[in-house]
Amino acid sequence: MTVRVGVIGGGQLARMMIAPAVELGLDLRVLAEDEGMSARLAATAVGDYRDLDTVRAFVRDVDVVTFDHEHVPQEVLRALVADGVRVHPGPDALQYAQDKLVMRARLAELGVPQPDWAPVDDAGELQRFIDDHGGGAVVKTPRGGYDGKGVRVVRAGGEADDWFAGLAEGEALLAEELVSFTRELAQQIARRPGGQMVAYPVVETVQRDGVCAEVIAPAPGAGARVQEVAERIGLSIAEGIGVTGMLAVELFETDDERLLVNELAMRPHNSGHWSQDGAVTGQFEQHLRAVADLPLGHPEPRSPWTVMVNILGGPEQGALEDRFASAMSEHPGAKIHTYGKSPRPGRKVGHVNVTGDELDDVVYTARAAAARFL
Ligand code: ADP
Numbered sequence: 484m485t486v487r488v489g490v491i492g493g494g495q496l497a498r499m500m501i502a503p504a505v506e507l508g509l510d511l512r513v514l515a516e517d518e519g520m521s522a523r524l525a526a527t528a529v530g531d532y533r534d535l536d537t538v539r540a541f542v543r544d545v546d547v548v549t550f551d552h553e554h555v556p557q558e559v560l561r562a563l564v565a566d567g568v569r570v571h572p573g574p575d576a577l578q579y580a581q582d583k584l585v586m587r588a589r590l591a592e593l594g595v596p597q598p599d600w601a602p603v604d605d606a607g608e609l610q611r612f613i614d615d616h617g618g619g620a621v622v623k624t625p626r627g628g629y630d631g632k633g634v635r636v637v638r639a640g641g642e643a644d645d646w647f648a649g650l651a652e653g654e655a656l657l658a659e660e661l662v663s664f665t666r667e668l669a670q671q672i673a674r675r676p677g678g679q680m681v682a683y684p685v686v687e688t689v690q691r692d693g694v695c696a697e698v699i700a701p702a703p704g705a706g707a708r709v710q711e712v713a714e715r716i717g718l719s720i721a722e723g724i725g726v727t728g729m730l731a732v733e734l735f736e737t738d739d740e741r742l743l744v745n746e747l748a749m750r751p752h753n754s755g756h757w758s759q760d761g762a763v764t765g766q767f768e769q770h771l772r773a774v775a776d777l778p779l780g781h782p783e784p785r786s787p788w789t790v791m792v793n794i795l796g797g798p799e800q801g802a803l804e805d806r807f808a809s810a811m812s813e814h815p816g817a818k819i820h821t822y823g824k825s826p827r828p829g830r831k832v833g834h835v836n837v838t839g840d841e842l843d844d845v846v847y848t849a850r851a852a853a854a855r856f857l
Pocket of ligand 1: 662
């Protein structure tokens with residue numbers, strides 16, 4: 484019997500599961516938020532993922548449920564589990580990707596290295612945290628942030644008053660030490676329900692304006708110790724929280740070569756897009772294998788270097804197809820991935836992967852191909 488995998492959310496991550504699902508012989512079905520979403524080709528339902536009846540109706544025709552994003556409410560997830568539905572990752576794991584305060588507390592229990600942190604519920608508390616941490620801090624809204632929205636560097640307790648004002652009774656913001664990192668890394672792990680895990684090579688991620696711009700795989704100059712520590716951190720988190728599917732651990736590397744965990748994603752992640760063309764098993768295929776409880780594939784790179792450059796929408800509308808075609812024509816060695824989205828400034832509309840032996844050449848070609856969209 485063909486296994487039917489239901490994906491909640493119709494964005495580009497669901498879209499990029501479609502081709503591997505076909506290759507693996509899985510039947511992929513998507514609950515999309517709207518008509519015309521990125522994963523519309525596989526959308527068998529359109530509706531609100533926060534509405535239990537909508538989600539229940541969708542999962543009636545699938546064997547296992549997974550996600551394009553982490554926003555499905557805990558009540559909905561737990562109701563599905565109580566109904567006997569296979570949900571991967573499950574609500575116990577997903578809570579750590581949904582709430583950064585809950586994540587920090589759990590990582591502390593697991594003994595994983597992370598920035599100093601504290602829950603703060605008013606400006607006075609934030610000011611004390613700032614005073615204890617060299618006169619600066621990073622404040623985060625625990626829930627609902629993405630691409631740097633919900634993250635603010637502050638020098639005074641009053642600089643987050645608008646966020647404090649929006650807190651409900653019993654809620655708090657997350658204050659973190661302002662880490663002076665030399666670069667950001669990401670470690671991906673895939674884990675099956677029974678516990679089998681594989682680790683991808685640690686990669687370097689470059690962010691611009693809080694948005695991932697480029698990824699270099701593997702992280703240049705990462706010595707055996709950094710690779711080993713990143714892998715150990717990733718495996719211990721995956722095991723410790725019982726995640727199933729792909730886990731991405733975002734890391735800060737400090738100038739004294741410490742690795743600190745920034746945050747977790749439990750789904751295919753932008754830091755892993757390189758693996759589609761650069762690894763034996765791409766992250767979308769691996770995620771499907773893991774959630775469908777199939778044996779995992781090798782995570783090893785197929786080439787010394789892979790560089791991924793995101794394509795962001797510009798101010799002009801339309802003509803995206805022409806640009807994709809021109810990038811393909813100028814750079815036939817580049818793999819161009821399109822998300823079928825209409826461009827808005829700053830919106831991720833595609834990415835380019837380039838692989839090769841010489842890092843300089845690979846970086847140059849990937850940037851040049853992505854620059855056809857500027
Ligand atoms: P989001 O959930 O929006 O992706 P993150 O928590 O990943 O937010 O933070 C976005 C970016 O802000 C990070 O990639 C990093 O560059 C910076 N940042 C986050 N936390 C810290 C910190 N404690 N110290 C220094 N920079 C940070």
